[in-house]
Amino acid sequence: MKALHRMLMATAALALLGLFAFPMWSIWLEAPQYPKGSELGIFVHVDKVEGSRPNDLDNINNLNHYIGMKRIEPDAIPELQYMPMVVIALVGLGLLAAALGRRWVIVVWLMLLVAAGTVGMIDFYQWEYDYGHNLDPHAIIKIDGMSYQPPLIGSKQLLNFTAHSYPSIGFGFIVLAFALGAFVWWSARATVNATERQSP
């Protein structure tokens, strides 16, 4: 494996650190009372859940009491405690792969990355399901058959709100890390072949 490959692999690993600076996912809530430019936003980071502005999360929680949704309390979400560790571990393993220069380590790293992403998405869905369905029986507004689960990805009308759920900048770093890793894995194979062909 060439030095360039090792460098790219290290970059792939370090790209994941972007998750500590940018949210992975965003949910924007738009309504007649919260028009474009003033909509409420939730950002999901690896280590925190927060509003797009200082009071957004409180305001969302206050509004959600009308439909009996429980308050979104970031402290009550244990994933926010161990997701950072998973990310750090993946960064470490990625750097190790770069140091070792072994393609199979890269394969393992890519698989773990996909696995972590998949588990993350399933977990995110479950939280959304829980918030959307597990409603206070004494809720002010009750509509038979209505649940308030935001879409995993895409837009959905929930009473007066339209929820837009989409990956955010942090997610781009995961994609970048995967793409770089996969490219190194692929192009390193090419150089190995080239070396093998030249060597005899």
Added chain:
Amino acid sequence: MSTQTLLRLMVLAVSALIMSCSGNNEAGGGALSGDAASRVYVAPGEKDEFYNFVSGGFSGQLAVYGLPSGRLFRVIPVFSVDPEKGWGYTEETKPMLMTSHGFVPWDDAHHPDMSQTGGVADGKWVFINGNNTPRIARIDLTDFRTKEIIEIPNAAGNHSSPFSTENSEYVVAGTRFSVPIPQEDVSIQQYSEKFKGALSFVKVDPKSGNMNLDFQLLVPGFDYDLARAGKGPSKDWMFMSCYNSEQANTMKEINASQNDKDFIVAINWKKCAELAAAGKGSMMNVDYAHNVYNDETHSASHTMKKQVRVLTADDIKGALFYMPTPKSPHGCDVDPSGELIVGGGKLATVIPVMSFSKMLKAIEGGKVDKMIAGIPVLNYKECLAGEVQRPGLGPLHTEFDGKGFAYTSFFVSSEIVKWSLKDFKVVDRVPTYYSIGHLCIPGGNSTKPWGKYVIAYNKITKDRYLPTGPELTQSAQLFDISGDKMKLLLDFPTIGEPHYAVACPADMIMKNSKKMYQITENKHPYATHKEADTRVERKGNEVHVYMTSIRSHFAPDNIEGVKVGDKVYWHVTNLEQDWDVPHGFAVIGANNSEALIMPGETCTIVWEPKKAGVYPFYCSDFCSALHQEMQGYVRVSNGGSGQLTWNKR
């Protein structure tokens, strides 16, 4: 061609001519040319280009309009109580209306003036005068609220005010009515010997905006009318018009209109301030109120101050002059260059334009006609830059477009006259409907006018609007001045009586506009920061309710143990931290008003129940889907232990 056909054609041609003529001539009368509507049309959801702060006159308030649409956004309560906003009724705001005469619930607000930096409007504060009980108020443009009111002692009728200096170092307060200083029980016939005018200089803190009465000049007992600070070369000077140099004390309409010339007072305020700081003059015992609203406690404080430094002509030699000006002047307006001072003699047949540089030369050369009470009267001709001949009848007030033209309002001939600052020739005139007082060009009083519109503020509307009985609306009229000819675009009604007004680009203010108050920064002594802290406390016969409101409930909402004879203080904190979610609080039989509480704010309404029973209270601002349910009860008992109970959350 038969004779009949020829005749028909002629009739057609003549009627076409008539139609086209009427189309041109009635520009002011209703048949506006086609694009006027689109020029003032601000589509739904779009925003106006300018803010226009228009005095409410005898309403005592300040109205906020958008231009070019003429839409009214807000009436800021200043000198008059406003039960809609709880202004002057809540415990927090009552101190704002305190004066040396006690609580004064009304005034007559004439001249808003925006704070300036380097001679340009800066969008920080609007100052406005209270004419009747002499005061100056400061309005904060981040939340459009009155933050400070200072009373002016020794004055009576604060008309020549507030008119800021180039960097808002000072705002001024020249008295409209001269009175005995200090006040004493004398014959009105002793006017000329006993009555004096006080011209006050109120220092403005550049950071906080806080006002401080720095010094007063005691001058002859004329009627001081309007003022304008110099700019650029004349920035250290304040010019103030005055009439009644006859010193009449009765039938002033005749007796104060005899002299061919009255005066523009030229005051080197910088020099006066230095002399005052150096201890010139003397301290006089007076009583005046200084009321300040504190943003952190959301409460006003009222203090009485006891002394003011007064300076007489002898104390400030070389810093105070009278410039003669034809007859009974109103405006004295300084052009953007700072060189020309335009008088507006209500009874004058010309518009006199005085020259600042010539005035300095006249002072240097000792071109003094006479002395009045130790004040040199300069020679009119020596200070004159020129006169606008045959301008119209009753010139009042002038603003500037920054493109070399002045616009003067004429009350008697009911028109705006545009004239050139180069040759003092009239270039255009348009009628106003009817009898314009002041006019306003955005930034038209500054070194940087945004000369797109001129707005006329009219005293009379007669047949312009749907009639509303004997009492009719007063009005504003918007004219396009981007071309050579002024063009009427829009009429819009105003609150009270519009006197002066100021306007500035919307961006300057929009970007700083507060959306809410931070609950974490609320230091009101009776604030409740979270529902868990809500409670009711008794202190003798005072009951203090620490209440919160948030969509869609009050906490607590059931209270028992109040007794007839108790004084109940409802301290309501709006816990919302969301944009545009005020809550109201209203309780049956309250002898004051509602409280209208902005997010993060605490307001207090006092309630003194007179009969035993159970009484409701409710949210009076439609806040949410369950606003109707946002209500509660308080039980009032005859006697009993007075032990308070409430539902805890």
